[in-house]
Amino acid sequence: MQEPAILDSHLHLVDRSRLDYPWLSGAPALDRDWLLETYAEEARRIGIGGAIHMEVDVADARLEDETDWIAELAASGIFPIRGAIAACRPESAEFPAFLDRSAARDLVVGFRRVLHVVPDEVSKGELFRQNIRLLSGPDLPFDLCVLARQLPLAIELVDSAPNTRFVLDHCGVPDIEGGQWDTWARNLSEIAKRPNVCAKISGVVAYGGAGWTLDELSRWVTHTAETFGPERICWGGDWPVNTLGGGLSTWVAATRAIFAGCSAEERAALYSGNAARIWKL
Template sequence: MQADTILDTHLHLVDRDRLDYPWLADAPPLQHDWPLEAYATQARQLGIGSALFMEVDVAEPRIEDEITWVEELAASQVFPIRGIIASGRPEAGDFPAYLDRLADRPLVKGIRRVLHTMPDETSQGALFRENVARMAGPDLPFDLCVLARQLPLAIELVDATPDVRFVLDHCGVPDIAGDAWDDWARNIEEIARRPNVSCKVSGVVAYGGDGWTLDRLARWVGHVTECFGPQRLCWGGDWPVCTLGGGLPTWVASTRAMVADWSAADRARLFSGTAEEIWKV
C-alpha cells in the first residue's frame, strides 16, 4: 500500500550567516543551522513531497531578507518549496505598504505574527486588527501562533476580522505534558465554530514531554479532528522544532498511525488537500 504524499505546511530553515535570529539564544538545542539539504533528505525518505516555508521570527529588519533567501532556495530546486508564509508586523503603521510589496512576490502565500512571545494586548490593538483585516483583500491567510491560554484572544481576533482566513498553528499549543486539558479543549471547540478558521496538526510531539506515547498524543489530535473535521485540518512537520520530541520520522510515523483508519479522502485532505485550498498552491 502506497503512503499518502505529504505537503508539509510548516518548514523552518535557519542560516545564521545569512540572517539574524535573536530568539535562538534562549533555545540551545536549536541553536545551529538547519539547512534545506538536511530536511530534503529526511523528507524524501518519509513521503513528504513538498513544503511551505514558515517564517522563523528573524530580527525585524531582516524580514524581507528572509523572503528573498527562501525565494532563492525555491529556485535552486533542492526541494520543492511551494510557498512562503512570511513574517509580518500588523501592529506597525507601515504594514499596508508591506502588503503592497508582497503583491510583487508571488511565492508569499500567507503571513504569521508570532504572538505567544508578545504581550497579550498586541492582538487586541485597533491598528493590529485593522491591518489583519487588510489581508482579506489579497486573500492572504493569517497563521495564529498563540499559547493555549491565549486561545480566547485568538477567538477575539477572528471575530474582529471575519473576512480573513486563519490557520491555528500547532493545535493551539496544548500543554500535553501537564495534561492541561479542560480549558484548551473548550477553547478549541469554541474557535472551531468559526468557519474561517482551520487547524494545523503540528508541533504536538514537542509538547508531550519525554515520556509521550502515541495514545497520549492521539487524545489531543482526536479532539481537534472532532472539532474541525478533516476538511479543515492540515499537517505540519515543524522541523526542526519537532527534533525536541523525537524528530521528523517519529512525527510522520505517529501521524500516519493516528489516521490509519481514516478514509483515503480524509487522509488526503489532512496531508495535502486542505493546504492546497488554504494557500492556493
C-alpha cells in the same frame, strides 16, 4: 495502497550566516543552522513531497530578507518549496505598504506574527486588527501562533476580522506533558465554531515531554481533527522544533498511526489537499 505524498505546511529553516535570529540564544537545543539539504534528505525518505516555509521570527529589520532567501532556495531545486508564509508586523503603520510588496510576490502565500512572544495587548490594538482585516483583500491567510492560554485572545482577533482567513498552528499549542486538557479542549471547540479558521495538525510531539506515547498524543490530535472536521485540517512538520520530541520521522509515523482509520480521501485531504486549497497552491 501507497499513501499520497505529504505537503508539509510548516517548515522552518535557519541559516545564521544569512539572517539574524534574536530568540535562538534562549533556545540552546535549537541554536544551530537547520538547512534545506538536511531536511530534504529525511523528508524524501518518509514521503514528504513538498513544503511551505514558515517564517522563523527573524529580527524585525530582516523580514523581507528572509523571503528573499527562501525564494533563492525555492529556485535552487534542492527540494520543492511550494510557498512561503512570511513574517509580518501588523502593529506597524508601515504594514499596508509591506503587504502590497509581499502580496505581489508569487512565493508568498500567507503571513504570521507569533503572538506568544509579544504582550497580549499587541493583538488587541485597533491598528493591528485593522491591518489583519486588510489580508482579506488579497485573501492571504494569517497563521495564529498562540499558547493554549491565549486561545481566547485568538478568538477575539478572529472575531475582529471575519473576512480574513486564519490557520491555528500546532493544535493551539496544548500542554500535553502537563495534561492541561479541559480549558484547552473547550477553547479549541469554541474557535472551531468560526468558519474562517482552519487548524494545523503540526509538531505537537514537542509538547508531550520526553516520555510521550502514541495513545497520549492521539487524544489531543484526535480532538483537534474531530472539532474542525476533515476539510479544515492540514498537516505540518514543524521541523526543527519537532526534534524536541523525537524528530520529523517520528512525527510522521505518529500521524500515520493516528489517522490510519480514516478514509483514503480524508487522509489525502489532511496530508496535501487541504493545504493546497488553503494556500492556493
